[in-house]
Amino acid sequence: MKTEPVTNPLDKLPPILKKNLDRNLCVCNEVLKIDIINAIVDGATTVAEVKKQTYATMGSGCCVKQVERLIECLCSPEAKK
Ligand code: FES
Structure with missing residues (x-):
């Protein structure tokens, strides 16, 4: 049986996108970049879904x-x- 290695979702991001995770990506609504990343990792795969969960955009x-x-x-x- 093959087990998938546990991967850090951040590994998928190019280095430049891993910066400033604790800063606001959405400055209008003060949504942290890491919160947006977490929303995506938790299944928000469209801008509309990210918006619904985080108020970003x-x-x-x-x-x-x-x-x-x-x-x-x-x-x-x-x-x-
Ligand atoms: S920074 Fe303006 S809507 Fe997100």
């Missing part, structure tokens, strides 16, 4: 691209380098 929408990028990296089957 609900200000002027200026962080949508960053949220999309995080979803793209975290939800891809392969770890990005």
Whole structure:
């Protein structure tokens, strides 16, 4: 029987996206980057779902691209380098 190794979801992020995890990614609503990452890891795979869980992107929408990028990296089957 093959067991999957436990992987840290952060390993899927390119180094530049692993920075400032405890800073606000969504400055309009003061949502921490790590909170957005956790929401994605917990199953929010679209911007709409991340928005519902964290209120990120609900200000002027200026962080949508960053949220999309995080979803793209975290939800891809392969770890990005
Ligand atoms: S920074 Fe998130 S909506 Fe503006």
